[in-house]
Amino acid sequence: MKIAMANDHAGTRLKEEIKKYLESEGHEVKDFGTYDEESCDLSDFVLPAATAVAKGECERGIFVDGVGYGSAMIANKLRGIFAVVCQDPFCAALARQHNDSNVLCLGGKIIGGAIAMETVKTWMHTDPLTAEKYVRRVEKVKQIDAEHTVAVK
Numbered sequence: 001m002k003i004a005m006a007n008d009h010a011g012t013r014l015k016e017e018i019k020k021y022l023e024s025e026g027h028e029v030k031d032f033g034t035y036d037e038e039s040c041d042l043s044d045f046v047l048p049a050a051t052a053v054a055k056g057e058c059e060r061g062i063f064v065d066g067v068g069y070g071s072a073m074i075a076n077k078l079r080g081i082f083a084v085v086c087q088d089p090f091c092a093a094l095a096r097q098h099n100d101s102n103v104l105c106l107g108g109k110i111i112g113g114a115i116a117m118e119t120v121k122t123w124m125h126t127d128p129l130t131a132e133k134y135v136r137r138v139e140k141v142k143q144i145d146a147e148h149t150v151a152v153k
């Protein structure tokens with residue numbers, strides 16, 4: 001898969017760790033930065049990365065900031081982005097099974113190391129459930145997205 005990654009200063013270290021893992025699994029990572037731990041503004045990096053996912057240039061996105069919230073708020077402004085914040089593998093599984101999320105946002109100040117990597121691994125390897133109720137609900141959310149957002153050019 002082609003995966004867009006972005007982060008701010010609080011997510012640089014965890015982003016690098018996740019990037020290594022994804023590449024070791026054969027994924028292609030497009031890294032939109034930031035690349036160091038100098039204080040920066042998250043939206044400068046997450047918006048271009050989320051745009052790449054919205055345009056279909058990348059299939060999924062993984063964004064890392066201090067808590068994950070800012071990344072999700074920015075990304076969810078774009079049509080076709082269904083971003084979630086996950087702090088553990090259980091949340092990550094449901095974020096795919098019930099919500100068909102295509103962007104995962106993590107908090108580098110909240111989780112790290114083993115939990116973070118298990119969260120990413122679970123999110124990457126879990127598919128949406130096919131039971132009618134889940135498909136119906138995901139479709140309704142996609143409909144809301146189509147009606148209330150502007151397509152990315």
Ligand SMILES: O=C(CO)[C@H](O)[C@H](O)COP(=O)(O)O
Nearest residue numbers: 010065066067068069070071
């Ligand atoms: O978590 C974040 C957004 O969701 C940011 O990483 C956080 O707000 C950055 O704060 P600071 O500049 O104080 O490190």
